[in-house]
Amino acid sequence: MDGQSTERSQRLSRAAAQRLSLYLRCVSGWPTDGEKVSSGRIAEAVGVSDAQVRRDLAALGHLGQRGVGYDAQELATAIRAALGIDRPWRAVLVGVGNLGRALLKYQGFRAQGFEIVGLFDSDTSKVGQVVEGLPVEAVSTLAERVGALRAELGVLTVPADTAQAVAESLATAGIRGILNFAPVVLKLPRRVRLVTVDLAIQLEQLAFQVQHGDTANRSTDEE
Amino acid sequence: MDGQSTERSQRLSRAAAQRLSLYLRCVSGWPTDGEKVSSGRIAEAVGVSDAQVRRDLAALGHLGQRGVGYDAQELATAIRAALGIDRPWRAVLVGVGNLGRALLKYQGFRAQGFEIVGLFDSDTSKVGQVVEGLPVEAVSTLAERVGALRAELGVLTVPADTAQAVAESLATAGIRGILNFAPVVLKLPRRVRLVTVDLAIQLEQLAFQVQHGDTANRSTDEE
Numbered sequence A, B: 001m002d003g004q005s006t007e008r009s010q011r012l013s014r015a016a017a018q019r020l021s022l023y024l025r026c027v028s029g030w031p032t033d034g035e036k037v038s039s040g041r042i043a044e045a046v047g048v049s050d051a052q053v054r055r056d057l058a059a060l061g062h063l064g065q066r067g068v069g070y071d072a073q074e075l076a077t078a079i080r081a082a083l084g085i086d087r088p089w090r091a092v093l094v095g096v097g098n099l100g101r102a103l104l105k106y107q108g109f110r111a112q113g114f115e116i117v118g119l120f121d122s123d124t125s126k127v128g129q130v131v132e133g134l135p136v137e138a139v140s141t142l143a144e145r146v147g148a149l150r151a152e153l154g155v156l157t158v159p160a161d162t163a164q165a166v167a168e169s170l171a172t173a174g175i176r177g178i179l180n181f182a183p184v185v186l187k188l189p190r191r192v193r194l195v196t197v198d199l200a201i202q203l204e205q206l207a208f209q210v211q212h213g214d215t216a217n218r219s220t221d222e223e
Helices: A003-010 A014-029 A039-046 A051-058 A072-083 A098-105 A107-111 A138-150 A160-172 A199-215 B005-012 B015-027 B041-045 B049-060 B072-083 B096-107 B108-109 B139-150 B162-173 B199-213
Strands: A091-096 A114-121 A134-138 A153-156 A176-179 A192-196 B091-094 B115-123 B134-140 B153-158 B177-180 B193-196
Touching: A003 B041, A003 B096, A014 A039, A014 A051, A014 A072, A014 A153, A014 B199, A039 A091, A051 B115, A072 A114, A072 B199, A091 A098, A091 B091, A098 A114, A098 A134, A098 B096, A107 A114, A107 B199, A114 A153, A114 B199, A134 A138, A134 B108, A138 A160, A153 A160, A153 B199, A160 A176, A176 B199, A192 B199, A199 B072, A199 B091, A199 B108, A199 B115, A199 B177, B015 B041, B041 B049, B041 B153, B091 B134, B091 B162, B096 B115, B108 B115, B115 B139, B134 B139, B139 B162, B153 B162, B162 B177
Parallel strands: A091 A114, A091 A153, A114 A134, A153 A176, A176 A192, B091 B115, B091 B153, B115 B134, B153 B177, B177 B193
Antiparallel strands: none
16 A cells, blocks of 8 residues: 555544445455446445445545446455455454354454454363364463464453453553453553444344334434 | 433434443443442543533433432433333344354343344254254244244344345344344345444454554544
């Protein structure tokens, strides 16, 4: 990525980055028969306005021609670069319970360039087990192992009551970003990025939308 | 809920509803020793501004006294009412694979009033198996079983290539909201609400934030 496009993508808001992820998901799933992709087709698939798609893609640089559309391959490459996923990311997973095992088997991570390179658990009876080809290691060894594994991200699938302590261990070990599934609000140094997937909150939000029907205003979707 | 508070909560944006879920998570986790909870304490725990918390809670009605704070119990009750989770919600889960099983064991759903009352899978070799106390039923029976189970919500943990067809079956069967874990953008009738948890997108967003550090503008977090 050249300096100019780095600077450009740094101006992306988180909301715009989320929409780019959705555009990428759509474009990647479409047949690549060399046909051009229109902003309208993406807009319809994702459920935002055509103008929003054009604005978001314009921010990525000169991609597509007026009235002709975008080249799907070129578009996917530009979005990956803007999101920073045009390179592989190595991650460790801490908490080899049901959810941890499910995530290990989940094909979507590897398809997007994310590789789980180490497994950790605080339960000593699990240490040494091999799960999906990787040995489970002790959480107490995180500080030395994260560097050796060259891992930058951590996936946290531990119970709520231990999540803060484990997250701090990951931060101390040099992890730069944590995908947290524990239903707690973690406090971390600012240099460590955090995305929390609280599954009960997702269900609450669904219930809220069902309860209130169309009156819920989709204010986060468009800018 | 009386007519006035229904009308009030219908004006909540989705972003506000998400923040209320986070406030609820914090307040529920704090000891209830009768002490009042300040907006500042909630703001710090969740990572939004004090003014934002006060604005969000003011929208729920007269809760708390200036300089005294909020009663934690009363606050939790008001947030639950505003979100529509002051009553139980019955859900079916379709796709009894690793992720489906992990979600079935996840305690957080039941704690928030969500009960999985039926399991379905298109794999006939799974039909009849008992998982977490529930028999796996055939997806082909959804149309008749959803009504009998009095289920309103559906949790979709099927592979991407079957998700659209199963989602349509759920919609036809009378399901009002779907929590979708398949990494696809589903098209559903407007009467069916949809929340998609795309785990690869969450990792992409984390990578984006790590890559771009503090320059990522947290535009979705505050209004």
